[in-house]
Structure formats: C-alpha cells, structure tokens
Amino acid sequence: MNRFPAYIALENRPVLIIGGGPSALAKARLMTAAQASLTVIAEKIDSETRAALAGVARLIERAPVVGDIEASVLVFIADGRDSQIERWVEIAQMAGALVNVVDRPEFCDFITPSIIDRGQVTVAITTNGAAPVLGRKVRADIEALLPQNVGSLAEFADRYRDAVKAKFSEHDRRLFWEHFFDGPVAAQVLAGDEVRAHEAMVALINRPREKEKTGVVHIVGAGPGDPDLLTVKALRLLQHADVILYDRLVSDEILSLARRDAERFYVGKAKANHAVPQDEIEARLVAFARDGKMVVRLKGGDPFIFGRGGEELETVRAAGISVFTTPGITAAAGCAASANMALTHRGYSQAVTFVTGHAKDEGEPDLDWAALATLKSTLVVYMGVSKASSIANRLIGHGRARSTPVAVIEKGTCPDQKIIKGSLDELGQLIEAGSVDGPALLVIGEVAALADGETLLSIAQQERLVA
Ligand SMILES: C[S@@+](CC[C@H](N)C(=O)[O-])C[C@H]1O[C@@H](n2cnc3c(N)ncnc32)[C@H](O)[C@@H]1O
Structure with missing residues (x-):
C-alpha cells in the first residue's frame, strides 16, 4: 500500500476544480455529492458542465489566479498545459492543499477511488492507477454483495447506539451488535420494514438477558x-x-x-x-x-x-x-432458458401450468386430467419422469393430440444437461432413449417444438455412428 485511504470531511469546505470539460464535470459530481463548497474555474466552461453545475457550484470563466488556488482544501486540475499544471500544483502545495491532476498520477497527492455510496456506508476501491477498469469490476462485485438498504441499517443502528451503550457492558455490547446484524431486526430493516423493526429493536434492547x-x-x-x-x-x-x-x-x-x-x-x-x-x-x-x-x-x-x-x-x-x-x-424457468424455449410465446401458448407428477405411495398423480388435456397452453410437469408414459397416456386419453410437442430436460442449466424432444405419444421412449434418470422436467405443448435438443432420430443416428 503506497497510499493511505482516509475519508475527508468536505461539507462546506472550499474545493477548486480547474477545467471546464467532461473530466472537470466528473470530479465536480463527486465533490457536490460530498457537499463541498465548490468553485470551477476555466477559460472556457462547456455548456453541459455549466448546465449540470448551475446552482451547486460557483462557475468562473477565466484563467485561475494564485488567490483562487491558495484558498482551497483540495484542488483538482482537469485541464491545462504542462507548464501551467506544474505551476498550479506548486502554488496549491505551498498553500497546504492536496492536489489531484486528472490522468497524471505523478502530480497527484491523492487519487479519487471508485466509490460505492450507500449513505452511511461508503466503500472506496483503488488500484492506485494501475488498472482502473479492474477497480470498477471490483466495485461491481462488492456492490452486488451489499444489500441495497445497508446505509439505512447503519443509520438505524446509530439511532440506538446510546441506548445500547447505556444498557450493556462493553463486552456484551459487542455481542449484542454482532447478534443484531445477523438477526431478525436487521433483516426487517434491510427488507424496508423499519416501522416494525423499531418496535422489535426496543423489545430486543429491553428483553431479559436469558432470552438473548x-x-x-x-x-x-x-x-x-x-x-x-x-x-x-x-x-x-x-x-x-x-x-x-x-x-x-x-x-x-x-x-x-x-x-x-x-x-x-x-x-x-x-x-x-x-x-x-x-x-x-x-x-x-x-x-x-x-x-x-x-x-x-x-x-x-x-x-x-x-x-x-x-x-x-x-x-x-x-x-x-x-x-x-x-x-x-424455479426449474421450469431455468430449463426453458437453457433450452432457448419460451414457456409462453405469442402464437404458441398464452399460459403455463406447473404440476407435479409425484404421487403419494408411488401411486398415480392426482391431477385433473380432463382439464389439463384441454389446455391450449404449456404444461410443465415436475417430478414426472417415472410416470411419464402414464402421464402421456392420460392426456391423450382425455383428448390431447398425440402429436403435441414435448421436451424432456434433465439437469437443466448444469454442465451435463440433456434435452430430448419429440411428440406426446413418444414421451416414454424419449426418456428411455435419453437414459434420463436425474432431475428432469417434462414440457408439454406447442412451445416444446422450439426447444434446442435431440430427437429420437438424432439419438439413433449418433448410436449408429458410435456402434
Ligand atoms: C421437489 S421438486 C423441487 C422443485 C424446486 N423447488 C423448483 O422450484 O425448481 C424437484 C423436481 O424439480 C425438477 N428439477 C429441479 N431442478 C431441475 C433441473 N436442474 N433440471 C430439470 N428439472 C429440475 C425435477 O422435476 C425434480 O424432480
């Protein structure tokens, strides 16, 4: 680590940005988020920067002078010729300001990190200029792990800090907070239910210790x-x-x-x-x-x-x-995506029904076959492999066309997934030919014709090639 990460309080403190283009605007956005008292100076400030910063920063269209630079806590230089930059850096540093020159790490006292801003919870990531794109990737990975409401959770905890301090010894306080952040009250706050969380928090702080x-x-x-x-x-x-x-x-x-x-x-x-x-x-x-x-x-x-x-x-x-x-x-959604087959599809099916082929005591599934057979939509059967033939026979017996397309998807979304397709009257054969014995779904209906997958013919051809 050759730079020390620290968070600087900038609220109402003077910050100067020299430059009037997109790089200056990017830095200005960071500084206004930090509530700095911001001045942007450049001989030319472009219209987008002007519009974005109207009312939130002082905009001065002229070359900076020594007095502008000296008065600031932080100075960003986002514009300028090398000879000017060197001079401005020198003036700012002499006055005790910290300097950042965009894309010129050799001049920088500090760098601006990739930031995750969730209110009270902020995370800063930097690769020290070595790989900014990697920094942004790391930020995305961390962002995905942080609950959306983590900032509210920090604020919530802050409100009870004194109450908890008054109630518990130092050691118990640490245990209390460890327990709190993994517990039901924190889960309520993260779920956005703060009203109930407040009631629960009061009860949590006041409840007898043995029920901790x-x-x-x-x-x-x-x-x-x-x-x-x-x-x-x-x-x-x-x-x-x-x-x-x-x-x-x-x-x-x-x-x-x-x-x-x-x-x-x-x-x-x-x-x-x-x-x-x-x-x-x-x-x-x-x-x-x-x-x-x-x-x-x-x-x-x-x-x-x-x-x-x-x-x-x-x-x-x-x-x-x-x-x-x-x-x-759910398996139906995952398998459908893996087979490139929409479960509802304009012109094919306007509805989808999920049923289980599993029955108590290995008997027949207790389903309304007449209703299922007359559906003009997609039927997805979970846990139906061992009963596939009898499911097909029942549907055909109740009027569903023998030629109705079907797809059997085994271990959908996994590396060894298998997809076999054909018609309803050959459902049992599809399972046998494909040696399906893992978790599998039966998809019955017109959309199954769209599935990527093997047919009985292609399986037979492969077998002949191998034999
Ligand atoms: C007890 S159910 C659980 C279903 C699960 N709760 C869901 O929403 O997917 C188990 C059945 O789901 C189906 N299933 C689960 N994962 C599957 C997968 N990756 N590919 C195909 N079918 C799957 C199979 O029919 C399996 O027998």
Whole structure:
C-alpha cells in the first residue's frame, strides 16, 4: 500500500476544480455529492458542465489566479498545459492543499477511488492507477454483495447506539451488535420494514438477558443448479449463515459459496427415500434458531414451488421465530432458458401450468386430467419422469393430440444437461432413449417444438455412428 485511504470531511469546505470539460464535470459530481463548497474555474466552461453545475457550484470563466488556488482544501486540475499544471500544483502545495491532476498520477497527492455510496456506508476501491477498469469490476462485485438498504441499517443502528451503550457492558455490547446484524431486526430493516423493526429493536434492547439468543430462519431458493443463477440476496445470506440445511438438488458449487465455517446439514430427499423426515427438518430449523443461529434453509429452485417451503415457513413462524423467504429461479424457468424455449410465446401458448407428477405411495398423480388435456397452453410437469408414459397416456386419453410437442430436460442449466424432444405419444421412449434418470422436467405443448435438443432420430443416428 503506497497510499493511505482516509475519508475527508468536505461539507462546506472550499474545493477548486480547474477545467471546464467532461473530466472537470466528473470530479465536480463527486465533490457536490460530498457537499463541498465548490468553485470551477476555466477559460472556457462547456455548456453541459455549466448546465449540470448551475446552482451547486460557483462557475468562473477565466484563467485561475494564485488567490483562487491558495484558498482551497483540495484542488483538482482537469485541464491545462504542462507548464501551467506544474505551476498550479506548486502554488496549491505551498498553500497546504492536496492536489489531484486528472490522468497524471505523478502530480497527484491523492487519487479519487471508485466509490460505492450507500449513505452511511461508503466503500472506496483503488488500484492506485494501475488498472482502473479492474477497480470498477471490483466495485461491481462488492456492490452486488451489499444489500441495497445497508446505509439505512447503519443509520438505524446509530439511532440506538446510546441506548445500547447505556444498557450493556462493553463486552456484551459487542455481542449484542454482532447478534443484531445477523438477526431478525436487521433483516426487517434491510427488507424496508423499519416501522416494525423499531418496535422489535426496543423489545430486543429491553428483553431479559436469558432470552438473548433468538436467531432467524431464511428459507432460500438456490435456483436450478447453475451457481451463477443464485440471486445476489441468496449469495449474501449464504455468506452470513451460521447453519445451512440443504437439499439434494443443491450442488457442491453452490455450497462452496457459503461461509467457510458455517455448519452444513444434508437433509435431502430422494424419491421414496426421505433422509430426514419433514417434521424433523422443521424441528431442526426451530432448534437452531432458538440457539441464536442465523439459519439458512437452502432449497433447489424456488422454495415455494413444489419445495415444501410453505410448510416450513408456517412451522417456524408458529414457533415464534422470525422467518424470511428469498425466492429462487424455479426449474421450469431455468430449463426453458437453457433450452432457448419460451414457456409462453405469442402464437404458441398464452399460459403455463406447473404440476407435479409425484404421487403419494408411488401411486398415480392426482391431477385433473380432463382439464389439463384441454389446455391450449404449456404444461410443465415436475417430478414426472417415472410416470411419464402414464402421464402421456392420460392426456391423450382425455383428448390431447398425440402429436403435441414435448421436451424432456434433465439437469437443466448444469454442465451435463440433456434435452430430448419429440411428440406426446413418444414421451416414454424419449426418456428411455435419453437414459434420463436425474432431475428432469417434462414440457408439454406447442412451445416444446422450439426447444434446442435431440430427437429420437438424432439419438439413433449418433448410436449408429458410435456402434
Ligand atoms: C421437489 S421438486 C423441487 C422443485 C424446486 N423447488 C423448483 O422450484 O425448481 C424437484 C423436481 O424439480 C425438477 N428439477 C429441479 N431442478 C431441475 C433441473 N436442474 N433440471 C430439470 N428439472 C429440475 C425435477 O422435476 C425434480 O424432480
């Protein structure tokens, strides 16, 4: 580190910018955001700079004089010939000002970083001029990790600083705040619900000490498989969780994004093989939260689509524990995108229906076949692979055309995804020919004709080529 990062209070303090073009305007925008008392001087100030700074900066159209430069805390030089620049830098430095010359690091006392400005929370990033584009990329990465309302959270905490100080010893105060920022009240503030957060905060500060430990449960969708399809919020929660209970369809790549020291528990269910029964999963969520933990219940796809997320939410809430839900990209949306097939498409389908092909005790799914068969739209069947032939027969039996296009998408969005397409009457064969045995969706309807994918013919041709 050859420059020390520090934040300078500039409110109402004199800052000078020499220059009247786009570089000067860029610096002026930073300085007005910092509420500096800004003067812009140049022999020519362009019309865009003039319009943008009208009313927020003093604009002087002439060459700067020694007195202008001497009076400033910071001086930016965004314009000028080399001989002038050297002179201005010398005058400013003699007067004790810090100088920045745009694109001339050799003259700079300070540089302006890439900034993330969320009110009370500001982050500054610099590569010391070595790679400004990299600096902007780092900023984008950090920006994505910071909750939109993180500045409000800092302000919220600031309002209670004195109250917490009065109530707790120094050691307990630190624990209180650590617990607070991962807890339900902070989650409420981040969700924009400050009214309820204030009530909860007062209760939190005043509650008896033995009840100190109450955690929070986040029910989080992990998306269909590709880690890049995780939401920004899901990623953030994973990086803060103390405990993660995850399902079978959550990949190792996604788990590897979690906080390194988080406790992880596999509670997945394969068909007819419930590793941990549902009520046991719910009991664990409650127990971990009662132990003061920030718990993430991580589920494939979206937690509220064939994910039993609703049941878990009800149980946790009934236990008096704060619970929040973060949606995920459901398999149908992820698979459709991977197959380049819109689920609704003008001229093909104006609606989409999601059903489950799973049935209790391995029986037949209890669906309204007559209604599904007459739909002139897209039908997506989750968990339908083992019942694919009988689903096709039922739909055909109730009047859906045998030639209706279908697509079977296995492990959609993952590197080993498979897409096989054909017609409804060959659905069983498609699954057999494609040896589909992983998680897969059946998409039935005209849009399936648009899917990128293999057909029975192309599979047979490949086999002949290989044989
Ligand atoms: C218990 S459901 C969970 C659905 C999940 N909550 C969602 O919104 O995607 C599991 C079924 O989702 C489907 N599924 C999940 N991920 C999939 C993927 N990557 N590709 C194809 N189907 C998938 C399969 O039908 C699988 O049997």
